[in-house]
Amino acid sequence: MDAKNYLDDITQIKQMMNKSSRFISLSGLSGVMAGIYALIGAFVAHYYIEQYLEKLVTNEVSRNSRPMHLEIEFKLLVIAALIMLAAIVTGVILTSIKAKKNNAKMWDASSRRLLINFAFPLITGGLFCLILIQRNYISLIAPTMLIFYGLACINASKFTIGDIKYLGVINVITGIICSQYIGYGIYFWAFGFGVMHIVYGTIMYLKYDRK
Template sequence: MENEKYLKDISDIKHLMSRSSRFISLSGLAGVFAGCYAILGTVVAEILLAEHNSAIASLRLSSINAEILMRLFLVAIAVLVLAIVTAVFLTTRKAKKTGEKTWDSTSKRLLINFFAPLTAGGIFCLVLLQYGLIGLIAPCMLIFYGLALIHASKYTFGDLRSLGYSNLILGLIATQFLSYGLYFWAIGFGLFHIVYGIWMYNKYDRRNA
């Protein structure tokens, strides 16, 4: 009898500690969608590049012309916007189902801590573009994205950390294979997201769905 009371105490403590400091409505399914968009985006980019020159050659440092660069940039932005819109939609839906709030101190904290390193990375990638260091952009995106995830994992599911480290390591490896940036990008933002999303969905969402 007394035992049960203490067991309940401990589970209450754990529950409140995580609910008050971590945002736990993040949807796993959103990761799967983000991954699919990224792979689609890569395919579109491949086609765009193939239309111009042979794909591999044009991915080499600074041998890309301004027009195709602009198109690639737009594809990247489209992938980003689609991924964010889907994530917001699915996360709101999940929060409603479980009766949590979407916009509170935990989600604000998560967003600030995620976007601070990511924005710095984004600006840095634009600088690389400015100096024509095209080959380094994909590895840089992966590295900064990985760091942002590792940083943000403290404010949501800890599992996010492993996705962060995977992207970080992949980004560092990609620095040694500059002409294959697009493929590394597809693995990091596409494949890793899908694997991670399915894993998260099975672990947290399926029970409540």
């Protein structure tokens, strides 16, 4: 009996240590919503890209028309920014609701560590994407975003629910494969940021949020 109580005490101590070092209030539904936003964005981006390619084919636009290139690049950047903003706002709201439900703090040492370790690879990748745009390597933006986002998830997994590292690994692999299929970046982007977020968010919701 004493041995059983001893093991129970150890388990409780480990759980308390885990809660104090990891931010475990991430909402699975926020992942699902981020995936839906990404699929909507991919659909809109595909529409603009198809319009642009049609104008190239019909010679309405010259392949060397820098203003037209800048226009399509700007539209895609705006779409990506809006998706990110919507995902962040939704994530904060849903995670805040889950944290209150679990009587946990939304902003503490564990959430700060999570944010820092997630943001560093993400910001680095964003700056590198701007360099790619500057150098006109547009075809490498989609794989670059996938790879750096995946690295951000892997890096952040040490400070939150560990399952997020699997989403990161899948996105890194998807990004590497995407780099070998130039011209199909929008489809890989939709898979990595859209489909996989919905799958991951659903699993996390069923595994953690419904308890």
